[in-house]
Amino acid sequence: MATTSHDAHDSPATEREPAAERRARVHVLPGDPRSERSQLQARMLADRLSLPVTDDERAVPEGDLVLRCLRTGLELANPGESRHGVRADFADLDLRPGSRSLSRRQPLPRALGRDSRTVLDATLGLGRDCVLIAAFGYTVIACERMPVVAALVDDALHHPNCPISAEIRARITLDPRDARDVLAQMEAASDTIDVVYIDPMFPPKKKSSALPKKRIRLLRALVGDDDDAAALLDTARAHVRRVVVKRADDAPELAPAPTLSFKGKSTRYDVYIRA
Numbered sequence: 001m002a003t004t005s006h007d008a009h010d011s012p013a014t015e016r017e018p019a020a021e022r023r024a025r026v027h028v029l030p031g032d033p034r035s036e037r038s039q040l041q042a043r044m045l046a047d048r049l050s051l052p053v054t055d056d057e058r059a060v061p062e063g064d065l066v067l068r069c070l071r072t073g074l075e076l077a078n079p080g081e082s083r084h085g086v087r088a089d090f091a092d093l094d095l096r097p098g099s100r101s102l103s104r105r106q107p108l109p110r111a112l113g114r115d116s117r118t119v120l121d122a123t124l125g126l127g128r129d130c131v132l133i134a135a136f137g138y139t140v141i142a143c144e145r146m147p148v149v150a151a152l153v154d155d156a157l158h159h160p161n162c163p164i165s166a167e168i169r170a171r172i173t174l175d176p177r178d179a180r181d182v183l184a185q186m187e188a189a190s191d192t193i194d195v196v197y198i199d200p201m202f203p204p205k206k207k208s209s210a211l212p213k214k215r216i217r218l219l220r221a222l223v224g225d226d227d228d229a230a231a232l233l234d235t236a237r238a239h240v241r242r243v244v245v246k247r248a249d250d251a252p253e254l255a256p257a258p259t260l261s262f263k264g265k266s267t268r269y270d271v272y273i274r275a
Contacts, residue, residue, distance in 0.1 A: 023222060024065045024222055026148050027053070027066050027079075028042050028045055028046040028066075029053075029054055029057060029066045029067065030069055031071060033055040033056075038069065042069045045074075045151070048151075049067075049148060049151060051148075054066070058079070063221075065078060065079070065218065066078075066079050066085075068085060072161070073155055073156055073161075074152050075152075085218070086152075086218045088126045088128075088153040088157075089126075090156065090162070093135075093164075095135045095168065101132070102135055104136075106264075107263060107267075107269050108132065108136070109136045111269035112242075112244060113194065113195060115194075116138065116195045116242065117194055118138065118140075118192060118193050118195075119140050119141070119193070119194065120140075120195070120196045120197065120240075121133065121140055121142040121143065122179035122196055122197060122232060123179070123197075123198055123199045123200060123201075123226065123232075124149070124150065125144070125149065125201070125219070126153060127156065127157070129199055129246070131168065131172070134168045134169075135168050137171075138171065139173075140171055141173050141182070141193070142172055142174050143182055144174070144176055145177060146222065147176055149222070157169055157172065179196070179232060179236070180235045184235075186239065194241075195240065195242045195243070196243045197246070198245045198254075199245075199246040200226035200229035200245075200254070201220065201225055201226050229254060230254055233272070234255075237255075237272055237274060241273060242271065242274075243271070244269050244271050245272070246267055246268075246269055247267065247270060248266065248267060249263060249265075249267060253270055254270065255272065258272050259272055259273040260273070
């Protein structure tokens with residue numbers, strides 16, 4: 001997508017959202033409608049995100065989504081769905097010192113660069129790559145232009161049961177704005193940001209008959225596809241020397257002729273370095 005300084009855009013004229021035919025509207029649902037405290041928490045979140053509040057999922061129009069304010073954390077779901085919804089979940093990330101996932105020989109840190117210090121994650125999404133980048137020791141500015149997605153990550157990182165260490169979380173600054181606006185407001189981004197990291201969400205493969213994972217389906221319903229990913233790459237390349245684009249291993253390049261490319265099991269990191 002898509003975080004903590006919760007600064008809004010400077011003005012409506014600076015807001016920019018991804019193109020989409022029809023995005024689902026989100027309704028905030030208190031975890032316990034009978035609890036005044038739960039009701040208050042839901043209203044405060046709804047006010048911050050400019051969303052409606054509902055006490056009854058059955059009243060939510062078809063095609064819309066609910067943001068449940070549960071004790072265990074925020075989750076995005078289809079209304080009436082009994083199973084767990086989508087959360088920013090980091091429990092299965094192996095971030096132990098010395099673990100294989102944190103080896104500097106992994107494709108991601110090689111793509112980001114050994115001498116890099118600060119990374120702007122331009123497409124935060126549910127934050128897993130952001131957390132992994134911070135675990136490698138980088139300072140991360142994480143941008144997510146969709147407020148609901150940013151709220152999911154913010155809630156997960158600050159939840160009392162968050163499995164991420166305080167040391168790693170301290171390296172992450174969330175910024176709920178379009179990364180292009182963030183870069184444009186930095187007079188000399190190359191002096192403060194070493195790398196821009198882009199992980200765009202693209203339409204599902206036309207020839208695939210398999211349904212995408214629930215996480216992808218709900219996020220696509222909410223934010224659409226990243227139709228402006230190429231424009232984001234152009235902006236990033238104009239402001240910083242090194243840009244990393246994450247792609248599926250069989251996906252075409254977002255822009256021709258990357259300087260370097262590092263392959264993982266199912267993903268590829270294309271690196272664009274300005275001379």
